Amino acid sequence: MMYRRRLEKADGRALLLYARAPLTGPMEAPSSGPASAARAHLRWHPLRGEWVAYAGDRQTRTFMPGPERDPLAPSSDPARPSEVPAGPWEVAVFENRFPTLAADAPAPPPSLVDTRAARGACEVVVFTQEATGSLGALPLARLELLVDVWADRTRELGARDDVAHVLPFENRGVEVGVTLPHPHGQIYAYPFVPPVAARELAAQRAHYEAHGRGLLDSLLAAELADGRRVLHVADEAVAVAPVCARFPYEVWVAPRRPVARVPDLRESERRDFARVLKTVLLKLDALWDRPMPYVLALHQAPTDGAPHPEAHLRAEICPFARMPDRLKYLAGSELAAGVFIVDVTPEQAAAELGAVRVELEAAA
């Protein structure tokens, strides 16, 4: 059972508190500072065929504050409020103080290229009240709750008229540009279907029409039959180092049943999804006994109300290190050509990650 309490900050931003037990009693909705006025806008890149967001006022956003200034830790000193209150919450979500996408984004002036307001939402997801730690090391029950939170946000944001697609993600590590060490993720709710989601949906639709079966469903069945890249199998979820990984040690976690979006997961699927996700996050951190920098993103269907039987939810974890002391950089080939060069084959990655034992597996 998930309990949710909705509060509103003084500047009008929403604060959502989540827990497994009822959230009763008085609770504040503090703010570490005023929200910046929504000023971002979108322009069309005619050569690439994609929207680009311009958010000049984010330049002043919070950058690696000291622990006494952690805006994601519960407020204790009224003179220095954070973004979340003291209280028995387990996961907190609030609207970003420096949003790229916002419900009240103004219409931009005309330009040489098409423009539109940067409508949508940018939310921060606080994984824990603790200022340090990692997503993978949180209790399994917390990851289960987080899956419920991702489902709640996908449903609520996706129902908005100005939202076409919801992307929950975690940027992890200073190597990925993280500016706050407190374990947290983000949710971007876009007013259009982003290019990557559009391409993936088109590929899935073509496969479904040709084979009567989902593309990821077919691929996962082939991965399970092959076995070399399978990292963990639960009754209702699976983790693989996918045969077509674009990053070293890239891992996909997916429900075995084709499910279009997080809220479509059944209770038992959510449990297995959380368990498999925790298992691979622990493996990635244990691989070299150091926190693995990565971008974790949930790839799901657009929130257009259609059932999308061709779509199949997955968490894609893209590590940014290729060796313990060497980062993977995206440069000429990746950025200017769109051709990723991977120094670690998925087979090698799976062998190395498979050899790492984590406690959760023994308990399974």
Place this chain on the structure above:
Amino acid sequence: MMYRRRLEKADGRALLLYARAPLTGPMEAPSSGPASAARAHLRWHPLRGEWVAYAGDRQTRTFMPGPERDPLAPSSDPARPSEVPAGPWEVAVFENRFPTLAADAPAPPPSLVDTRAARGACEVVVFTQEATGSLGALPLARLELLVDVWADRTRELGARDDVAHVLPFENRGVEVGVTLPHPHGQIYAYPFVPPVAARELAAQRAHYEAHGRGLLDSLLAAELADGRRVLHVADEAVAVAPVCARFPYEVWVAPRRPVARVPDLRESERRDFARVLKTVLLKLDALWDRPMPYVLALHQAPTDGAPHPEAHLRAEICPFARMPDRLKYLAGSELAAGVFIVDVTPEQAAAELGAVRVELEAAA
């Protein structure tokens, strides 16, 4: 006039030396070590619809050697040969010792997804005999020669049956993952048209069919008429902070006449292209009085023999810093959604870069 001399290294790799004066007399073709056997291969990513290259043996490639081990400096000690000889060359090109793409790439074993041999070429382009410095700070005549070298490589590699597209680029700065400080670039010759080039060509074709004029040609005309983002104008080349920039301080340099590929540039266009390119590179380094990390790439038409009147060559320079001490990171939105968030508007970037005066402008 460009002079070129072709030599062959002991392991069969080509070495091409370029200069403005004849390259006569005895010259070696040294090698800092044996070339790794071509072992990379390509796999199809069915969800993204793109080829991914796997190059496991590049993990051991040269990483930040000391100056006494610079493989791009002219060989002086026969006991420690570098990759280039002593002699009067100005620019040197050789096949990468650790290539991702190679003419003799083997056919890969079958897989769950389509695979193909990683045919093509990976070349290193040494900009100068000096171990330090920068592309922008080289004499204008050297940049003119480099444009001729890019033209030569595009023509020769593009004529090969196993090459569909040629991408000359420079990764600049440790922030972009550069492993050798010696000023140099690279050339990737792909056996297919890469996704970015394919998308740009399709957009240009659609615009040309609708308007009888090139997309970039139309956009540059609009930029020149607007003026706010124009950085430098020569008779036959122009630099702008494009209205749809995806990176902070992104700059495009293009010939004013629509030209499909580097070798199609006339002599006078090459001179102006080199001059404008040098001007903006100096501006980027002078902006904060420190070397700007960037990826510079030449976007040109595929080498399919067709004239491509819709295509319009440009150099795209994508800086990786948004403030003097803050990098621009690609993370959740850019990588998982394909939506770039830019903290510096092109108008602001153009105003800042326009205020930076560099000597070349005064001399023009």
